[in-house]
């Protein structure tokens with residue numbers, strides 16, 4: 001996250017760290033969002049090349065520390081969207097995927113102060129709505145953050161974001177962009193991918209977007225681009241139902 005600040009513990013309890021287990025320790029590679037006890041939503045581009053030994057860690061703040069309220073799971077099943085595409089000019093279409101967690105002693109995520117489920121939206125919010133982004137991705141210094149960082153961004157209309165000066169017609173209805181055009185420098189970046197853009201509606205937190213792509217990070221007139229989760233609400237339900245039957 002560029003232009004962010006350290007998130008207080010428990011502020012983003014649906015935030016997941018996707019990691020690969022390697023010989024020299026665990027490596028964070030993407031964010032994710034807990035949407036059901038055994039299911040984490042993320043970006044398809046995080047999982048497109050097969051990664052061995054994926055684990056999903058919930059309830060974390062500092063990735064470098066062992067923390068009391070963390071919950072760790074193996075991923076047993078990956079569902080990529082069938083129409084995920086990476087296009088020349090690096091736009092990502094239908095950039096969404098689901099990870100199924102392997103229960104431990106019969107349970108997946110257990111709801112606590114530090115681990116909670118985010119709602120999947122079935123509505124669209126107007127441009128100008130203020131939402132949160134969060135993650136352990138790169139900061140202004142160019143390094144990944146050990147601490148979970150967050151920042152506020154505003155939803156930007158499709159029409160505005162597709163202007164030649166901004167993303168020049170690269171956005172379709174599977175994505176939207178968010179930032180602050182008057183105050184650049186607040187943005188998601190590499191390593192934040194797959195993590196949530198959350199918006200509060202009637203006191204509930206909704207995963208309105210997933211960090212997907214952009215042109216650089218924090219650049220003027222290049223707001224970050226997010227998967228439009230509302231568009232995939234039925235796909236999410238169908239994928240979970242069909243995997244739960246099998």
Ligand code: 4AZ
Nearest residue numbers: 188189190213214217224
């Ligand atoms: C990336 O490379 C990436 N500024 C993620 C988010 C953004 C740009 C790049 C948005 O994963």
